[in-house]
Amino acid sequence: xxxxxxxxxxxxxxxxxxxxxxxxxxxxxxxxxxxxxxxxxxxxxxxxxxxxxxxxxxxxxxxxxxxxxxxxxxxxxxxxxxxxxxxxxxxxxxxxxxxxxxxxxxxxxxxxxxxxxxxxxxxxxxxxxxxxxxxxxxxxxxxxxxxxxxxxxxxxxxxxxxxxxxxxxxxxxxxxxxxxxxxxxxxxxxxxxxxxxxxxxxxxxxxxxxxxxxxxxxxxxxxxxxxxxxxxxxxxxxxxxxxxxxxxxxxxxxxxxxxxxxxxxxxxxxxxxxxxxxxxxxxxxxxxxxxxxxxxxxxxxxxxxxxxxxxxxxxxxxxxxxxxxxxxxxxxxxxxxxxxxxxxxx
Amino acid sequence: xxxxxxxxxxxxxxxxxxxxxxxxxxxxxxxxxxxxxxxxxxxxxxxxxxxxxxxxxxxxxxxxxxxxxxxxxxxxxxxxxxxxxxxxxxxxxxxxxxxxxxxxxxxxxxxxxxxxxxxxxxxxxxxxxxxxxxxxxxxxxxxxxxxxxxxxxxxxxxxxxxxxxxxxxxxxxxxxxxxxxxxxxxxxxxxxxxxxxxxxxxxxxxxxxxxxxxxxxxxxxxxxxxxxxxxxxxxxxxxxxxxxxxxxxxxxxxxxxxxxxxxxxxxxxxxxxxxxxxxxxxxxxxxxxxxxx
Numbered sequence: 001x002x003x004x005x006x007x008x009x010x011x012x013x014x015x016x017x018x019x020x021x022x023x024x025x026x027x028x029x030x031x032x033x034x035x036x037x038x039x040x041x042x043x044x045x046x047x048x049x050x051x052x053x054x055x056x057x058x059x060x061x062x063x064x065x066x067x068x069x070x071x072x073x074x075x076x077x078x079x080x081x082x083x084x085x086x087x088x089x090x091x092x093x094x095x096x097x098x099x100x101x102x103x104x105x106x107x108x109x110x111x112x113x114x115x116x117x118x119x120x121x122x123x124x125x126x127x128x129x130x131x132x133x134x135x136x137x138x139x140x141x142x143x144x145x146x147x148x149x150x151x152x153x154x155x156x157x158x159x160x161x162x163x164x165x166x167x168x169x170x171x172x173x174x175x176x177x178x179x180x181x182x183x184x185x186x187x188x189x190x191x192x193x194x195x196x197x198x199x200x201x202x203x204x205x206x207x208x209x210x211x212x213x214x215x216x217x218x219x220x221x222x223x224x225x226x227x228x229x230x231x232x233x234x235x236x237x238x239x240x241x242x243x244x245x246x247x248x249x250x251x252x253x254x255x256x257x258x259x260x261x262x263x264x265x266x267x268x269x270x271x272x273x274x275x276x277x278x279x280x281x282x283x284x285x286x287x288x289x290x291x292x293x294x295x296x297x298x299x300x301x302x303x304x305x306x307x308x309x310x311x312x313x314x315x316x317x318x319x320x321x322x323x324x325x326x327x328x329x330x331x332x333x334x335x336x337x338x339x340x341x342x343x344x345x346x
Numbered sequence: 347x348x349x350x351x352x353x354x355x356x357x358x359x360x361x362x363x364x365x366x367x368x369x370x371x372x373x374x375x376x377x378x379x380x381x382x383x384x385x386x387x388x389x390x391x392x393x394x395x396x397x398x399x400x401x402x403x404x405x406x407x408x409x410x411x412x413x414x415x416x417x418x419x420x421x422x423x424x425x426x427x428x429x430x431x432x433x434x435x436x437x438x439x440x441x442x443x444x445x446x447x448x449x450x451x452x453x454x455x456x457x458x459x460x461x462x463x464x465x466x467x468x469x470x471x472x473x474x475x476x477x478x479x480x481x482x483x484x485x486x487x488x489x490x491x492x493x494x495x496x497x498x499x500x501x502x503x504x505x506x507x508x509x510x511x512x513x514x515x516x517x518x519x520x521x522x523x524x525x526x527x528x529x530x531x532x533x534x535x536x537x538x539x540x541x542x543x544x545x546x547x548x549x550x551x552x553x554x555x556x557x558x559x560x561x562x563x564x565x566x567x568x569x570x571x572x573x574x575x576x577x578x579x580x581x582x583x584x585x586x587x588x589x590x591x592x593x594x595x596x597x598x599x600x601x602x603x604x605x606x607x608x609x610x611x612x613x614x615x616x617x618x619x620x621x622x623x624x625x626x627x628x629x630x631x632x633x634x635x636x637x638x639x
Binding site: 072076097151153154155156190191192193194195199202203206207208321322323324325328337338340 | 418421422425426427485488489492493494502503581582585586587588589596599600601602603604605606608609
């Protein structure tokens, strides 16, 4: 009997946690509902954007049904039939998966921002005061520097970090051999590959590692949450671009919301959460948590992009991260991970 | 014979076996079908529920894996990185299961037979690893055994971390299966054996262990099965480094992230097979020990 009660309590706790996962941000009440399916970090960032949209003419009375999780999982859930009007993912390949299934129109990139809704850059998160004096990519591959970066195999968004390292060599005129050697050094210095960007931040703030490869918005968010860290924007780094799109049967309101996401008003809201604006003319107020709140997004000397440096995600995904199983090419990074792993084992 | 709806069909099937064959040994002395209408309904509900939740999804996994053919299995297992993950996962799971068999039985014994202050509290706390969301468990373990460990144990990102996380989440299984059996065990038998001159060791070996064996085996099977499939509590603590601390569930996730569901399903079904082998082995051992009683 006692056991039954305990089991019941455990079951109901789990139930409440599960319910907390899906919530409805309510607005006026009379209008329609837009389902937003997005990657985890957007959960907090979207709140002010929803409010501003509900305050606009298009969004009067609109309600939002939200679902947040790992980018790849979210995209696969939509393929399996999860309800979504607006999708917003960390990686373009997660949207192209939906295009392949006929759920998103082929021409989703035909917008003023090329289908991109939010952007950030790859940065180094370091201990308070930067005791190791880490400023550039070459500093982090020095012997003895412990790196943490999310696992590029299981976390799609972690791929930005590794490609940023690759771009540091390849973009600066280095050969593929040089880039391989550099990434090998980086992987040899890596002490942990947590499952997601957030888990990597947790492992780092908990005290592991000397440098965490992360995104500027993630670093700003961590500082907003009073984490004892600093971050460094390297002189050359990769621009992270998060695409958003509407599904084929989305309503006019959903399309209006997608357009609103790249408006200066919404971009100013996203900036408060640490995202670099994707359009010109955004008035950014002081961003708490940034290195310099008054100038939160310093210009990067040399900014690589996935389209120019890597010829787009369609090519990069297979070339660098293919798993080498039947029918799939063996990606360069996957291969390097295997060789460094085997060497490290000896 | 009271035959229910389901019984009727099996009864029809019976005469089908032609006579004149080697006479079957009368293995079955009870009637073939003892289902009352109520029991038939119960069996029906059980089978539908079981099919919906287990059989159909399981068949789907195996079908997805099978669509790649044997070559898919070979290519998955031939991948050094995957093979290292399989070895690590199965090895650490076996280790943790062995530890659980010993420690879990001891804890159950202490909880049932001994009286001490805080016993009721301990009894409740045993279930916490079960109720705690696994990612929270990972967080707690990381702060306890990570670089800032208050205990001075720096196990994060090592193989020990894998064993530690697995031991944490599988602790309740053996305790909870052995406990009720131990509670039911009559002290009379032990006293009788003692009065006949049996030593304490003989009593444990000949009386207590044989009666506990089925429960220990059941708990061990549960904890092994849970261990080889664990993900949440491990991802933070183990560091997921290929060839060193990467477990099978992370490999499966990597395949899925690459859109390679056949390989993911193939690897998953290999792990199902491993679990099956270990569960059968545990059952055989359990039967031997129980027979010695």
